Amino acid sequence: MTRTATFRLVGPLFFVIFAAVAHGVLSPRSELYGPVLVHGDRHGDSVALTFDDGPNEPYTSQVLDILKARGVRATFFLVGINARNYPETVRRIVAEGHEIANHSFTHPYLIREGGESMLWQIDETQRTLEEISGVRPRWFRPPHGFRDPRLFPKTRRLSLDVCEWSNMPRDWTRPGTRVIVDRVLRDLQPGDIVLLHDGAGTVHGGDRSQTVEALPRILDALAARGLRPVTVTQIATGIDRSGYRQNFLNDREPADTRDCD
């Protein structure tokens, strides 16, 4: 067989393998490397709002003020080093009934980290958040959503499940408040896990004013559509109850079922 003929035969195979690996790393929906929570019950009436990269003031407190005024609970995927900088904010998040979750210690691209460092990023954040708030998170979201096969044994070892998202308005690009609201609502379905940002990696004071401004309008639209904002654990519990992906939380402790009102 000539070299060209061999390439014609093997080339597409390599492309397919490369595409599959890339999809496993990059796509929030892929479960190639391990189980990932992407959305809740599509036939239910709840939506989970998640805020990444905080705490980051003044924006995290502004988000909390809005949620408090509406009696709504959300989930905050906190960066460990940011939590060290704003411990009072972490305690306020917990005190007001929101869920805190782990989003690594310094927000690196985890797939570029060595195994030890990857474990440290997750473990150090668990320790930090527990030390500050008394609460040990049960969900991990890798920075940028990227993951590889090395991640899942580590999250399992730390009793964490991996949560990605199903609705992403790309608010971190600061496209304008109206665009953020439109993007969330355009594709919104029951069970969605919405990815928003109160922080910007590890940047102090990274501007999240557009997300803050968008939030009341998103909450108005959810209410108008009869959708109830809940935490990630609550939306996952809904899945468990409905029998959809029953095994996902099989060996977890009973979920926090505090009422959302």
Ligand SMILES: [Zn+2]
């Ligand atoms: Zn992030």
